[in-house]
Amino acid sequence: MQPLDIDYMLGLVPVLLGYVPLTLGMALASMAFALVLAALLAVERVVRVPVLDQAVMLFISFFRGTPLLVQLFLFYYGLPQLMSFLTQINGVTAAIMGLTLHFAAYMAESIRAAIIGVDRNQWEASMAVGMTRAQMLRRIVLPQASRVAAPTLVNYFIDMIKSTSLAFTLGVTELMGATQKEAAGSFLYFESFIVVAVIYWIIVEVLSYGQRLLESRMEEAYAR
Amino acid sequence: MTGVSGLTKRFGTNTVLDNIDLEIEDGERVVIIGPSGTGKSTLLRAINFLDHPDAGTITVGDLSVDAARASRRNILALRRRTAFVFQNYALFANKTARENITEALVTVQKRSRADAEARADEVLRETGLLDKADSYPAALSGGQQQRVGIGRAMALDADLMLFDEPTSALDPEWVGEVLDLMRRVAEQRQTMLIVTHEMQFAREIADRIVFMDGGRIVEQGPPSQIFDAPHDKRTRDFLRRVG
Known part of the structure; x- marks a missing residue:
């Protein structure tokens, strides 16, 4: 030896x-986009808008059901083939796109579970004082759900930081x-x-x- | 004028509210009594659409809403003319006592933060909880939470205040302070519709007692009549049981 x-x-x-700055930068950017997207997806899953709901379920199913590496290759190599104006997609961009969509699908489910877990009386109290559905979600339900979801979301962020390493397969x-x-x-x-x-x-x-x-x-x- | 007419609510095949008519004068304090499971709470919750009624008309002030054709906008308008006090307090868990009161004033009534906070402090003083203004609900006793709950409802300056068994979830030691606060609300000639099992309190605060059984109003009248000389056998039986 x-x-x-x-x-x-x-x-x-x-x-x-x-x-390290590039790795963290990719992770932070992906996390920020993924959080916003996941919150929107989760709220939709709770409110259940017809047609949109099916689309959201399909989205979550696909991005949870396929490997991240396959998704990254799809964006990096596949997209320019479909859309000729994207003659070359930047590897960092493709990685951020893939990480965002992949992790948003997972995070949406844990945010949805946290929203459903908020006590029924919190919804009722918000309705009783005359809040709109959007006000209720923004002011009362989501803040309480975020406390429940925070530990799992940080876990996903940790996973995301490590998953940025896959970007090297896109030449980053x-x-x-x-x-x-x-x-x-x-x-x-x-x-x-x-x-x-x-x-x-x-x-x-x-x-x-x-x-x-x-x-x-x-x-x-x-x-x- | 406030009230309901033909109000009907079914849960599946079970008719919980059976064609209820009830008129309430401005400033009147109406207390609903009756056996549990007879639709008293559902009546309150139907008035502000926490439970969506199947039929009937609900009137609060100059607004009348037909339950069968109520739009989301109608429902919001109705909720903004009423205030609700919950049995389990239902304070916003992520807000301090003061924020529980300012929340709807700012987000719903669009009042300025300074204005809302001034109103909140006024209400907290009335409820005797100014020193707890910055406490979160989890740090308050049941009695204190319910007083904040009533304060939150008072601050809205609603046309109609609905109280859904406000002392039923409380430990006996906290009941008195909550009833005292409700007496003070009543003194302000606030229109109140109260469901309670506190018969002594009902007798003393109510202008009118409504006795419900089986989703219907069986009889109603001034406290002296209902408590001392009830006409209906069901009322007599009920009063003997809770006596």
Whole structure:
């Protein structure tokens, strides 16, 4: 067994850290879009607009039922073939699109469950004071549902950060893509991939700490 | 003038409200009594369409709504002329006591935040809960929550206040403070329709008692008549049981 090349590993850290902003940027952008889309999908699933409801169910079924990698390839390689004006779609754009739609499908279901879990008397009290359905959702129901959904949504965000690594298959040099290149140049595969693994791990741990802060803040209103 | 005529509500094949006619004068305090399961709560909940009635007309002030043809706009308009106090308080769990009161003033009545907060503090003072203004419902006792619930309803300045068994979910120790607050609301000549099992309170606060059984109004009249000289056997039986 060969000893690990510690000097190489230490030298690799600053190089790879330079790609963290792109990885986090893709994850944050996808999460922001996915949250908005998921909330809309979830509200539709609760309110059930005819025809639209079937379309939403089909959307959720497809994006939960097929691999993320297949979806990314569909957007990156497939879309330009269908729409000739998209002669070349940017890999980062395709990755954000794929991550957004894929995770929105999952998140919609957990937001929907959280909405349904809001106590019936909260809906009734909102109706009794004369709120419209939109006011009721925005002011009372969604804020309460978000507290229930928050832990699962953070989980999806963690999953999403790690899933940005698939963007390297679309030719994007993000954290994973950069590691791949470094490893191919140095032939030090173990060193390279263990360094990138630890970087992902630390990002997720920092986020988990943030999750605990967020959750204790959201519990404030409900403390006895 | 406020009231319902021909109000009918069915749950499946079960007729819970059977062609109810009830008129309420402005400023009148009407208390509905009767055995449980006779449609008292459903009557209240049908008036503001929490339970959608199948037929009948509901009138609050100058607004009349035909239940069979009520649009979403009609229903909103009706709800905005009424205020509802729930048995289980139903305070907004994500809002403080003050926000529970300002919420509808700002989002529904479109009053300014400063105006709404001034009104909320006025109401909180009346309910004796100004020191709890920034507390969330989970941190309040049942009695305090219900007083906020009544305050939330008072602040709306509704034409008709509906009270659905407001003390039934309370521990006995909190009932008195809630009834005291309702007495104070009554003193302001607020039109009130109250469902309650507190017979002593009903006798003392009501201008008129309505006795319901089996989805119908069996008899009605001033408290002295209903409690001391009821005409109908069902009323007598009921009063003997709760006596």
